[in-house]
Amino acid sequence: MPGPEILLDPVDFVTVGTVGPKGRREFYLQAGKGAEIVTMLIEKQQAQALSEAVDEILENLKDQFPEVPETTINLTEWDMDLRKPIQSLFRVAQMGLGYDEARDLIVLVAQELGHNTRLGQRTSAANCTSVGYTRTDAGAQPTRTICR
Secondary structure (H helix, E strand, O other): OOOOOEEEHHHHHHEEEEEOOOOOOEEEEEEEEEEEEEEEOHHEEEHHHHHHHHHHHHHHHHHHOOOOOOOOOOOOHHOOOOOOOOOOOEEEEEEEEEEEOOOEEEEEEEOOOOOOOOOOEEOOEEEEEEEEEEOOOOEOOOOOEOOO
C-alpha cells in the first residue's frame, strides 16, 4: 500500500547537490516549501539526465509557445545549495519529466520501488515525488507535489 501523499504546491525551491569528497560523493534531489524539505538520494547519472531533460523540455516549450517572451534567470541570485538537515527519504529508482498543459507546469516524478532500508518500510507501490515549474512573464516559478 502506498504511503501518505505530501503536497507542496507550489514549492519555494528545487535543487540538486552533492555531499562528500570526490569519488565518494552522494547526489541529492531536494525541494521544499516553507519549513518542509524533501530530500531524495539520486545517482550521478540521474542528476545529469535530469539536467539534460529539463533543458530539452524547456526548449520544446519555447518552440510550442513562441509568443511567450524569453526570460533570463540569474542563478547566482538564488540559493541553490542543499538545505540542512540532508536526510534522504528514499533512493530514487527512476524519474520522469513532463509538461502539464492544464496547469502550465513542468512535472518531475521520482519513484522508489521495493524496500527502503533507511526508513525501514516495505512498499508495494512506488514512493513518488513530483516537482514542477510554472511558466510566467516573470520567469519560471517552482511548483511541486510529493506522494510517499
